[in-house]
Amino acid sequence: MGNGIQHDYSNPNNQERRSNPVDLYASPTNFANVGISQESVDAFFMSNGKTIYDAGSNYKENGFTTVNNPTHVNNHADQNIFNMYANREPRFYATVGYNGKSRHIHANEHNNPNGIYYQWYGRGKPSGIAGGENWPRAGYLLYKFKNRRIAQGISSINVAGAPGTPFTVYTSWARPSILFRLADFYLYYAEVLNEINPNDPKIIEYIDKVRQRAGIPGYAEMEASGIKSGVIGNKAGQFKAIVQERHVELLGEGQRWFDMRRWMICDPVSANQPDKGGVDGDMTRMTGMNMNGFDNVQQTYGQNTTTVKPLGDPDSFYKRTSIENRRWVKEYYWYPVPQDEINKSKGRLLVQNPLWPVVIGATQ
Numbered sequence: 001m002g003n004g005i006q007h008d009y010s011n012p013n014n015q016e017r018r019s020n021p022v023d024l025y026a027s028p029t030n031f032a033n034v035g036i037s038q039e040s041v042d043a044f045f046m047s048n049g050k051t052i053y054d055a056g057s058n059y060k061e062n063g064f065t066t067v068n069n070p071t072h073v074n075n076h077a078d079q080n081i082f083n084m085y086a087n088r089e090p091r092f093y094a095t096v097g098y099n100g101k102s103r104h105i106h107a108n109e110h111n112n113p114n115g116i117y118y119q120w121y122g123r124g125k126p127s128g129i130a131g132g133e134n135w136p137r138a139g140y141l142l143y144k145f146k147n148r149r150i151a152q153g154i155s156s157i158n159v160a161g162a163p164g165t166p167f168t169v170y171t172s173w174a175r176p177s178i179l180f181r182l183a184d185f186y187l188y189y190a191e192v193l194n195e196i197n198p199n200d201p202k203i204i205e206y207i208d209k210v211r212q213r214a215g216i217p218g219y220a221e222m223e224a225s226g227i228k229s230g231v232i233g234n235k236a237g238q239f240k241a242i243v244q245e246r247h248v249e250l251l252g253e254g255q256r257w258f259d260m261r262r263w264m265i266c267d268p269v270s271a272n273q274p275d276k277g278g279v280d281g282d283m284t285r286m287t288g289m290n291m292n293g294f295d296n297v298q299q300t301y302g303q304n305t306t307t308v309k310p311l312g313d314p315d316s317f318y319k320r321t322s323i324e325n326r327r328w329v330k331e332y333y334w335y336p337v338p339q340d341e342i343n344k345s346k347g348r349l350l351v352q353n354p355l356w357p358v359v360i361g362a363t364q
Helices: 038-043 090-095 182-196 202-214 219-225 235-249 256-263 339-344
Strands: 064-068 077-082 285-288 321-325
Touching: 038 235, 038 285, 090 235, 182 202, 182 235, 202 219, 202 235, 235 256
Parallel strands: none
Antiparallel strands: 064 077, 285 321
């Protein structure tokens, strides 16, 4: 992400503070404005390799459970976690900051029983709207790219029961930008092969290289075991798999905007909506959790005790909520060429991009 390296951790212009909950540190405070949409949350696979829409995926939105957080230094068992976030693939936990998730190592001034910090976004919670304007609109923060030895204002920390404790921690750390991604190359290669010959076995081989590294079954393994079939050798099925794999694997790395336009899957039609059997697209959708709603865990901060609302209540945090109704027309697949630049070209050899209006007889 970005250019150069990640400099001083306390620099307000750097990515860390923009993707941390606002209440994580008392000083300096965070901005919590690099978030994730519900559409991206839904794109992550289940631990069994299936999508949330596949039959037998074990995906649920009907209750709460305990989830062992693999990003926590002690694989902490987080309680009262919405079932939407249970049994997801490893990349989900490495990428998404969701309600009730424990922090990887650092304790906090506000809600740190047993030295554990939890991010809570429900109404009245310090990571949510109560924290002022610095809160994630969709109820999720980007957790990807975190250095799990970064903490603010301390040099070491004890984590009970964790091998290697006390841990040396840092307030700043250099992080190189991503220039080349092997997974990016693998998925490009699979995409090209799929356009040339959908029966080429290397298509699945290279998609599966990415999945296996991520810790979930590949399509070859799932077909052999009868978990999922109908993808291998099917051009549309393989394309759909590539689209979703790139969304998940490269989330937050600046690829998605270009991918969607290259594939031309931004239009608001069922063919671009995964919940209707389409590919993972549709630019008009922007949903999340209900940031004005109350979650399932009652907590007290000072003299105030938070309200609890059950699932299904209109004031529940765990309600899919429209954040924006974005406009999309086909012209948006391209930027318009400025008319001044067209006017400058000799013989008007520079022409307007498709679907944008052509100005006849315009002068400098």
